[in-house]
Amino acid sequence: xxxxxxxxxxxxxxxxxxxxxxxxxxxxxxxxxxxxxxxxxxxxxxxxxxxxxxxxxxxxxxxxxxxxxxxxxxxxxxxxxxxxxxxxxxxxxxxxxxxxxxxxxxxxxxxxxxxxxxxxxxxxxxxxxxxxxxxxxxxxxxxxxxxxxxxxxxxxxxxxxxxxxxxxxxxxxxxxxxxxxxxxxxxxxxxxxxxxxxxxxxxxxxxxxxxxxxxxxxxxxxxxxxxxxxxxxxxxxxxxxxxxxxxxxxxxxxxxxxxxxxxxxxxxxxxxxx
Amino acid sequence: xxxxxxxxxxxxxxxxxxxxxxxxxxxxxxxxxxxxxxxxxxxxxxxxxxxxxxxxxxxxxxxxxxxxxxxxxxxxxxxxxxxxxxxxxxxxxxxxxxxxxxxxxxxxxxxxxxxxxxxxxxxxxxxxxxxxxxxxxxxxxxxxxxxxxxxxxxxxxxxxxxxxxxxxxxxxxxxxxxxxxxxxxxxxxxxxxxxxxxxxxxxxxxxxxxxxxxxxxxxxxxxxxxxxxxxxxxxxxxxxxxxxxxxxxxxxxxxxxxxxxxxxxxxxxxxxxxxxxxxxxxxxxxxxxxxxxxxxxxxxxxxxxxxxxxxxxxxxxxxxxxxxxxxxxxxxxxxxxxxxxxxxxxxxxxxxxxxxxxxxxxxxxxxxxxxxxxxxxxxxxxxxxxxxxxxxxxxxxxxxxxxxxxxxxxxxxxxxxxxxx
Numbered sequence: 137x138x139x140x141x142x143x144x145x146x147x148x149x150x151x152x153x154x155x156x157x158x159x160x161x162x163x164x165x166x167x168x169x170x171x172x173x174x175x176x177x178x179x180x181x182x183x184x185x186x187x188x189x190x191x192x193x194x195x196x197x198x199x200x201x202x203x204x205x206x207x208x209x210x211x212x213x214x215x216x217x218x219x220x221x222x223x224x225x226x227x228x229x230x231x232x233x234x235x236x237x238x239x240x241x242x243x244x245x246x247x248x249x250x251x252x253x254x255x256x257x258x259x260x261x262x263x264x265x266x267x268x269x270x271x272x273x274x275x276x277x278x279x280x281x282x283x284x285x286x287x288x289x290x291x292x293x294x295x296x297x298x299x300x301x302x303x304x305x306x307x308x309x310x311x312x313x314x315x316x317x318x319x320x321x322x323x324x325x326x327x328x329x330x331x332x333x334x335x336x337x338x339x340x341x342x343x344x345x346x347x348x349x350x351x352x353x354x355x356x357x358x359x360x361x362x363x364x365x366x367x368x369x370x371x372x373x374x375x376x377x378x379x380x381x382x383x384x385x386x387x388x389x390x391x392x393x394x395x396x397x398x399x400x401x402x403x404x405x406x407x408x409x410x
Numbered sequence: 411x412x413x414x415x416x417x418x419x420x421x422x423x424x425x426x427x428x429x430x431x432x433x434x435x436x437x438x439x440x441x442x443x444x445x446x447x448x449x450x451x452x453x454x455x456x457x458x459x460x461x462x463x464x465x466x467x468x469x470x471x472x473x474x475x476x477x478x479x480x481x482x483x484x485x486x487x488x489x490x491x492x493x494x495x496x497x498x499x500x501x502x503x504x505x506x507x508x509x510x511x512x513x514x515x516x517x518x519x520x521x522x523x524x525x526x527x528x529x530x531x532x533x534x535x536x537x538x539x540x541x542x543x544x545x546x547x548x549x550x551x552x553x554x555x556x557x558x559x560x561x562x563x564x565x566x567x568x569x570x571x572x573x574x575x576x577x578x579x580x581x582x583x584x585x586x587x588x589x590x591x592x593x594x595x596x597x598x599x600x601x602x603x604x605x606x607x608x609x610x611x612x613x614x615x616x617x618x619x620x621x622x623x624x625x626x627x628x629x630x631x632x633x634x635x636x637x638x639x640x641x642x643x644x645x646x647x648x649x650x651x652x653x654x655x656x657x658x659x660x661x662x663x664x665x666x667x668x669x670x671x672x673x674x675x676x677x678x679x680x681x682x683x684x685x686x687x688x689x690x691x692x693x694x695x696x697x698x699x700x701x702x703x704x705x706x707x708x709x710x711x712x713x714x715x716x717x718x719x720x721x722x723x724x725x726x727x728x729x730x731x732x733x734x735x736x737x738x739x740x741x742x743x744x745x746x747x748x749x750x751x752x753x754x755x756x757x758x759x760x761x762x763x764x765x766x767x768x769x770x771x772x773x774x775x776x777x778x779x780x781x782x783x784x785x786x787x788x789x790x791x792x793x794x795x796x797x798x799x800x801x802x803x804x805x806x807x808x809x810x811x812x813x814x815x816x817x818x819x820x821x822x823x824x825x826x827x828x829x830x831x
Contacts, residue, residue, distance in 0.1 A: 169766050191726075193700045199468075199764040223697035230694050231642055243690065245629060287689040287723040289629065334719035361774055393767050 137177040137204060138169075138398045144371065144389065145350075149181035154274055157303060159348035161341060164356035165367045169393055171280050172197070176204040179211055184272035186261040188254070190222035191281040203396045216272060218261035222284070242290060251290060251298040259305050277306050283337055292339040299344065349374055357390075364408035365390045369400065459657050459703075461519025462490065463590050468764050473521075473659055473705050474591040476511030479787040481591050483757055483776070484730060485769030490659060491699050492729035492761060493692070497712040498666075499736040499753060504778070505709045507785060508734075509663055511594055512707045514539040516608075516661035518592055523610035524644055524662045526637055528671035532612030535665075536605055540594035543783065595783045613640050615672065633673040634691040637664070642698060650702040660704035667691075668710045668724075677714040685720065692727040729761040734778075748790075751777035755787055 142148055160170045175197065178185050189197060198208040211217035220239060229240045239257040262275040285295050345351060353370040372386045389400045401407070465472050465486050472487030475494065481487045488494050494512075498505040516523050517539065525532035618636050630638070641662060645651055650660045668674055668688050676688060699706055708728070712721050725731050736753035737743045755776045762768040777790040 166762060168762065172766065196764050200766060203766070223693070223700050225697075226694050227642075227697040227701065230638070243629070243694070247629075283723075283726065284693070287686065287727060288693060289686040289690060334722060337719070361770075361772075363772060395765075395767065398766070 137173050137180060140400045141173055141398065142177070144387070144400060149177055152177075152181055153349075156350060157344075157348040158350040158352065159344050160352050160354075162354040165354055167352075167354035168192075168280075169398055170352055170354060171278070172200050172204060173398075175208075175278060176201055176206045178276045178278075179206045179208075179216065182216075182273050184216055184218075184262060184275045185211075186218045186220075186258055186275065186277050188220045188222070188258070188277070188279045190279070190284045193223055194219055194221050220257065243288060250294050251285070255298055255301050255305075258302055262306060275306060277302055282340065286334075286336050286340065292336040292343070295340055296343050299347075303347070354391075364392055365406050366393050367391060368403070459659055461515070461521060461590065462659060463487070465489070467769060470763055473661070474515050474519075475508075475707070476513075476515035476592070476594065477508065477785060477787070478591040478593065479785075480508075480732070483771050483787065484760060487590070488705050488730060489761070489763055490703055490705050492705060492763070493696055493699060494705070494707045494730045494732065495724070495728035496707065496709045497731065497733035497758075498709050499734040500713055500740075501736065501738060502666075502711070503738065504734050504736055504753060504780065506665070507596065507780070508732075509665060509707060509709055510535070510539050511785070512661065513663050514542065514594055514600060515592060516659075517600065517604055517610075518542050519659075520608070521659040521661050522644075522648065522650075523608065524613065524641065524660060525610065525665075526613035526615075526640075526663065527665040528615035528633065528669065529666055531614050532610070536610060536612075537599065539600040539605070540596045541598035541600045543593040543595050593784060596780065596785065597782055611640075611644055613637055619673075629687070630691055631673045631687045634687055638691065638694055638698070641695070645698060645702045645704065650704055652703070657703060660702065662699075662704055662706040664706065664708045666711060667708050668712075668715065676717065676720055677711065678716070680716040685717065688720065689723050689727055692724060696727065696729075725759055728759070729763075730757075731759040732756070733758050748777070751779045751788075751790070753778055754790070 137149070147153070158174070160167055160174075162170075175185070175187065179201075187197075194208070201208045208217060208219070212219055222240065225238065225240050226243055228234075229238050229243050234241070237253040237256070239254045241253045242251065258277055262277065282295055282299075285298075286292065351370075351372040351374070353372070355368045355370065357365060357368060368388060368390050370386060370388050372384065374384055388403060390403050390406060391398050391400045392406065399407075459471075462471050462473050463486075464470065467485065471490040472481075473490060474481050474487050475484070496505050496508055513523055513525065513536070523536075525535055527535060613636075615633050615637075618640070619633060645660065648654065648660070650658070666672070668676055670677055674687055676685060695706065698704075710724070712724070712733075715721050733756040734753060735756065737745075737748055737751070738753075742748050755778045757771065757774075757776070760768045760770055773789045775790040776787055778785060778787045
């Protein structure tokens with residue numbers, strides 16, 4: 137986890153808020169560093185984590201996790217981490233007929249209606265084990281890249297339903313936090329024609345923005361590529377229960393990603409410029 | 411040999427890095443089971459595969475794309491287990507070249523090839539591969555070998571370093587396969603012996619679609635399903651998933667993916683029935699690649715895809731995306747800014763594998779030109795404006811074209827005015 141980001145979000149692994157939905161989205165840049173941050177954050181906070189990783193392999197997260205100070209292999213062995221590796225499972229599902237329903241069953245069907253098997257998998261993974269002693273503080277669901285589900289043939293409504301069911305189970309039944317990563321497809325400038333709009337993705341992004349408590353948006357700089365400033369992070373808190381003044385607070389910072397950490401600074405205050 | 415010496419020094423400097431990294435990074439794209447059997451062998455863990463080298467940044471195993479200039483822009487090469495997507499230029503003139511360079515590099519390094527196409531027979535594609543450019547030194551050795559002039563040299567007695575006389579002479583073939591990245595002569599064909607000596611598999615869609623292989627029910631178009639099964643069979647049978655102790659790389663080349671010849675209609679209709687076929691195919695393909703020692707090049711006519719959202723999704727699902735834009739037929743052909751070049755090359759995406767950052771090149775304005783022998787990629791820059799009687803309109807033209815340069819993160823600065831200092 138990045139200590140500077142913890143300071144900006146005003147949290148530490150010991151006293152993180154529970155029952156919150158955090159939306160990560162990135163536009164024109166790669167926001168995967170936020171996923172690595174939250175993964176290591178919750179593993180250090182001693183939570184039971186279910187990670188649905190659809191876009192990269194286990195070893196990728198494991199190697200970056202080692203740089204950030206957590207060992208995913210050990211967490212998986214002692215049962216703290218339940219990891220669904222999308223890429224590997226997809227190969228199993230597509231090439232061999234499965235006997236019991238597989239979380240990625242929708243890959244085999246032409247018009248899969250819903251993500252029920254995936255939800256069952258999540259619920260099974262985060263079910264509290266009646267072993268008497270409470271080993272983990274609270275369950276966490278992390279989904280890396282919901283937009284991939286749209287690419288694999290699910291409709292935006294099906295994905296929203298899946299998130300709704302997960303939220304009902306994980307946030308309220310089990311009193312936990314739920315996190316996932318979303319890729320915001322904004323205007324992609326193509327040579328001849330006009331703007332490219334992914335309507336399904338917009339529906340998904342808008343629907344989730346209204347439901348979440350914290351939105352972290354990683355954007356590329358409007359002026360283009362810069363070696364010292366990799367992008368801009370917008371943090372938006374949505375607290376409907378607070379009075380209007382504190383309701384929707386928004387901060388913007390620019391960041392530079394280094395080998396093992398990310399440094400944040402106010403806009404225009406990059407150390408390279410000063 | 412200069413080439414071998416440089417290779418040796420690179421190996422020495424990264425030796426320690428490779429030693430520690432090989433446990434996790436070299437085998438990071440392999441299944442866990444076979445890896446256990448490798449560790450039980452008494453053989454060395456660092457069995458290096460010909461034509462690969464570990465990345466300087468994170469020890470990732472890299473293969474060459476066939477173009478050393480492109481390797482440099484991608485941070486050293488193409489990582490094993492990843493997909494290189496080439497967005498074809500408008501008339502499909504230069505993208506087949508990149509495709510052939512990739513395959514030719516595979517033959518020179520002794521990798522296994524898998525060529526899939528719906529348009530051309532893979533055997534014909536292999537006949538048209540460019541010939542590798544031999545080093546002057548090894549060419550001389552090759553000639554000497556032919557005329558048997560090597561024997562007089564071996565009789566020269568060494569006076570000072572006489573101990574070295576006892577060491578065996580090194581035998582190096584005419585094409586030094588220990589080098590990473592070769593140059594190719596586009597005007598000559600690859601010698602027939604090299605092609606026949608290589609191990610390759612072809613997938614020609616019109617032949618395969620008529621055969622009645624047992625097809626698992628899947629929601630992809632039949633062409634894609636058959637191709638996926640073919641690839642998976644080859645990986646499984648020849649042990650690229652780690653089960654073969656003699657490790658080699660499988661180079662997969664898929665031509666014109668997404669075109670109507672593959673049975674896909676994304677280039678014909680905006681919201682066709684098969685709009686998810688291509689993205690599903692890419693996802694499962696990437697899953698196959700991640701669990702085997704293979705690298706894949708795909709050329710795709712993205713300029714024909716009607717629904718722009720699909721292009722964005724395809725970009726996300728690929729690892730490296732390179733776009734080619736040739737000047738033929740566009741108004742840029744006569745633009746004085748571009749008169750030395752044949753087209754622009756855009757590196758749209760580089761993956762961040764096992765790392766938070768990637769080796770992005772600072773130079774975003776790149777142009778390519780195809781000389782008689784070499785395909786070069788150079789930085790594009792505005793020439794100095796030296797003429798006295800430069801007209802206002804030509805300056806605006808240059809500025810207009812300059813505005814299109816360097817999209818950077820992918821977005822252009824808004825506004826039409828160019829900054830006039």
